[in-house]
Amino acid sequence: MEKVGGSWLRLVTPMEEMFESAHQKGTLLICYHLIFNSAARLREDHVQTALRNLYWKVPNLRVCFDDRDGEMWLRYRSSNDLDFEVVNGGDVQSTVERLRTYRYNSTTGPLWCAKLLHDVEHPKESLESTSNLPFISHVFLGFHHGIVDGITTMKVCGCFVQLLNDVISGQLISDKVQIGELVSGEETEKLLQAKKKRIETDHELRETLIREMRSKCCKPRLLDSIYQAPEGMEDKSSQVIHNLDAATTEAFINRCRAERLTVHSAFTALANLALIDLLMKKNVIQSSYTICSAHTTNLRRYWPGDTSLALGCHISPTFLYIKTPRDAGNRFWHYARTLHQNLKSSLESGKALEDIVLRQLTTLSKTEKTEDHVESKEENTEVRPDFFTSNMGDVTPFISRESKEIQVTQITRSISLHNTGLSCSHVFHTFKGHLTHCLDFSTKSLSEDLARDYCAQIFRRLKEVI
Structure with a gap:
């Protein structure tokens, strides 16, 4: 008998299904931390009203997963309740850790939550606020990754800030205007099928x-x-956060422009060199190192037409392998330009899409061998990158509706990585002229001391090259 619920939408995409599987293991969950300065103490009922309106303005926030005849589908929720909590006596770190392993009810929702903290000690990593508004509040938004990616989540944050301003100022809010549309992976699937046809019809290319x-x-x-993690140690997600001051951020961005490459490429190059610094300290000394990085790619970039209203989870990694000489730091900008050209070429050619097709083909090949009882060695077809990156660029335009009563002074993004086999991820963006970097990592792959040393080396080198 069919479960009681809202209207069915569609079959889940492979990406949505993967993130739901991870959610069942309590990992790959998203946490956004917004710090507000306000003219008056932020009221619980104001935040709740803004969240209620947010719920009706963002279709992603109204969906859940459910079984339909043995297949996983997206459907609208039958309830419109919120998962909102005012955390009394809590602190920033424990709230982040809680959202890293949060359990959502997949079949009823909601697949997101919000937590409000007042009167907590400001994290030592926080920026020195330039706001003259006296009251500080912390809002945490947690998300099941299957319903959002970075683009969608930043739009949700921007909408929430706008709504909170409207509620505080007494503006009338209409729930008829949506901020976007929950779209399927149809456009991505068309592109994948075209790549698959090309590869399958060229046997030599496929094998190569x-x-x-x-x-x-x-x-x-x-x-x-x-x-190597100690035997029997529990795998947890942890993070190291660094906020770069405005002057150094500006100098770094200007130097990247002068060198005609992106901040993303330059920062990745710094992360590579800092990784070599760690290896050298541990006496892993080579003339060069081949470093594999995985860059979270917005697949909408390959779709035709306007994608500005396309909400959902539409991402996949672009893998980059680059040979890095031990002394690459002596000619950093030359090395960074080489990395930039390689990454640019991979992005323009749709390498992320090609890799999805190749994973599908190798999985199919292994299945066929098993069914035919052909004896073969177990093959590893999963790339194990040294690190991931998630760069949103300048996110300031997303938060464009502030007021004299309330301002956002900091945004930090984070994702849990424990129990995934993944090592670490550089999650970074700029906001109001400051570069914010969060190194998310699995404690099975990095110790706290190594993670802090890694970040210290990145920013030491950054200051050296500008």
């Missing part, structure tokens, strides 16, 4: 690409050579 992918999958992570 699969052979290259399998050879790369055999590459061990560099971090594994310098850290």
